[in-house]
Amino acid sequence: xxxxxxxxxxxxxxxxxxxxxxxxxxxxxxxxxxxxxxxxxxxxxxxxxxxxxxxxxxxxxxxxxxxxxxxxxxxxxxxxxxxxxxxxxxxxxxxxxxxxxxxxxxxxxxxxxxxxxxxxxxxxxxxxxxxxxxxxxxxxxxxxxxxxxxxxxxxxxxxxxxxxxxxxxxx
Numbered sequence: 001x002x003x004x005x006x007x008x009x010x011x012x013x014x015x016x017x018x019x020x021x022x023x024x025x026x027x028x029x030x031x032x033x034x035x036x037x038x039x040x041x042x043x044x045x046x047x048x049x050x051x052x053x054x055x056x057x058x059x060x061x062x063x064x065x066x067x068x069x070x071x072x073x074x075x076x077x078x079x080x081x082x083x084x085x086x087x088x089x090x091x092x093x094x095x096x097x098x099x100x101x102x103x104x105x106x107x108x109x110x111x112x113x114x115x116x117x118x119x120x121x122x123x124x125x126x127x128x129x130x131x132x133x134x135x136x137x138x139x140x141x142x143x144x145x146x147x148x149x150x151x152x153x154x155x156x157x158x159x160x161x162x163x164x165x166x167x168x169x170x171x
């Protein structure tokens with residue numbers, strides 16, 4: 001996507017645009033199903049683990065899709081046609097309430113320590129001309145607006161896991 005489109009998606013969340021979103025449907029629906037199939041067709045093993053009952057969050061569906069597209073594309077770049085990506089959705093209880101955890105893990109090269117402090121900064125990229133350096137910053141902005149968080153674990157040579165937490169919608 002071009003930078004202007006990505007920046008537009010950062011626009012302030014209008015509460016009226018939010019709706020109840022089933023995480024399982026977002027991940028298995030369009031356009032994410034197309035992206036997952038494309039990655040599988042490149043020879044990458046993609047596993048998706050979801051609870052039978054889909055966790056529901058209050059959000060803007062397109063923004064949730066954008067978060068997952070960004071994380072899946074980053075994982076795809078990391079495995080570079082080899083290896084495995086796994087997506088795991090699970091409800092979790094933390095001190096501040098009930099959340100859904102979505103973890104996207106890859107068996108890629110991991111993120112070198114010197115990059116870790118910078119990866120969420122705007123325009124920081126290790127992808128050369130292929131990247132804008134806005135993906136993770138956009139994810140953080142959307143998650144901030146939704147009361148969510150993102151964290152990561154990485155081991156050089158072994159891979160990376162990004163985990164997002166989003167508050168579950170009040171039933």
